[in-house]
Amino acid sequence: MRSLKPKKLNPGETIGIISPASSPDDLSRIEKGVKYLEKLGYRVEVGKNVGRNHGYLAGTDEERLEDLHEMFKNKDVKAIFCVRGGYGAGRLLDKINFNLIKKNPKIFVGYSDITALQMAFYAKTGLVTFAGPMLAVDFWKDEVDEFSEENFWRVLTHKKKIGKLHNPDDEKIYVLNKGRGEGKMLGGNLAVLVSIMGTEYFPSLKDSVLMLEDIGEQPYRVDRLLNQLKLAKSFKQLKAIVLGRFVDCYEDDKTKKSLTLNEVISDYLEGLKIPVIYNLKHGHISQNLTIPFGIKCNVNASRGFVEFTESAVS
Numbered sequence: 001m002r003s004l005k006p007k008k009l010n011p012g013e014t015i016g017i018i019s020p021a022s023s024p025d026d027l028s029r030i031e032k033g034v035k036y037l038e039k040l041g042y043r044v045e046v047g048k049n050v051g052r053n054h055g056y057l058a059g060t061d062e063e064r065l066e067d068l069h070e071m072f073k074n075k076d077v078k079a080i081f082c083v084r085g086g087y088g089a090g091r092l093l094d095k096i097n098f099n100l101i102k103k104n105p106k107i108f109v110g111y112s113d114i115t116a117l118q119m120a121f122y123a124k125t126g127l128v129t130f131a132g133p134m135l136a137v138d139f140w141k142d143e144v145d146e147f148s149e150e151n152f153w154r155v156l157t158h159k160k161k162i163g164k165l166h167n168p169d170d171e172k173i174y175v176l177n178k179g180r181g182e183g184k185m186l187g188g189n190l191a192v193l194v195s196i197m198g199t200e201y202f203p204s205l206k207d208s209v210l211m212l213e214d215i216g217e218q219p220y221r222v223d224r225l226l227n228q229l230k231l232a233k234s235f236k237q238l239k240a241i242v243l244g245r246f247v248d249c250y251e252d253d254k255t256k257k258s259l260t261l262n263e264v265i266s267d268y269l270e271g272l273k274i275p276v277i278y279n280l281k282h283g284h285i286s287q288n289l290t291i292p293f294g295i296k297c298n299v300n301a302s303r304g305f306v307e308f309t310e311s312a313v314s
Helices: 028-039 061-073 089-094 098-103 112-127 146-157 191-195 219-231 261-269
Strands: 012-016 043-044 077-082 107-110 129-131 176-178 180-189 208-213 241-247 277-278 291-293 295-298 303-307
Touching: 012 028, 028 043, 028 277, 028 291, 028 303, 061 077, 061 089, 089 112, 089 191, 098 112, 107 112, 112 129, 112 180, 112 191, 112 291, 176 261, 180 191, 180 241, 180 291, 191 208, 191 219, 219 261, 241 261
Parallel strands: 012 043, 012 077, 077 107, 107 129, 180 208, 208 241, 241 277
Antiparallel strands: 129 291, 176 277, 180 295, 295 303
16 A cells, blocks of 8 residues: 655644544543644634534444544645544444545544554555544643653654654663564554454555554453464564553453463564564553554664654655
């Protein structure tokens, strides 16, 4: 798939806000996030269905889909930010007008459950998307994390190659397998990624670098998910694997027998004939590196770094 880069975000342009998965319990977070963006000088267009609820969803499938389509149609909107993850993005995949998205490529930002949309966009259109901060998760706080903020806006607003990614305070990146590998970065949330495997919305992983992160999955569940990738021969297609943060992925019942998360990861990934690194600052954490999906990435596990060798925007 040939990558389709969105245009860079310029000062004063309009950012669209949608909620394609779940809605925050506290809707004031949306207002605070909007104020943050406006304070930076951007105009903000909030989808008309944002803030709705339909059980655990942020409105019905039709309502969430309408906002998604409207933001890609709206010529004034130059970037689309998701409110939060949760659950529900995958329910939209067979209803999306992908021709609309291909004809109107825009910056599209989110992570967690938003992985389903990001991988489908790439599979169907080649659109480069961004696993980065969300409005009601990261941008509503009185103090937005400086590390996440600086990295995020640099990636979205500059045409220069992104270069090497650095953990804050030189926090260590662990090497499971040494070596070098280069390919287009794909992936996202492990559980969501596996949930769309075997469908037309799952991109080819051939010659790619796979980024994985997750939250709240006990070790046996991570085991199951990695096993599915293994049985699907996904690992054999890859040039490298980059692991972000796996937050709260442990057995909290101390009376139960369990492997540790690290033991599970070692079982599946150590010994692969590709470089594998662990502990890049990405995932469900406040200090969160923005990861563009669909552009070239060089992983040098022998020297412990990840480098994007091109820009993510045009």
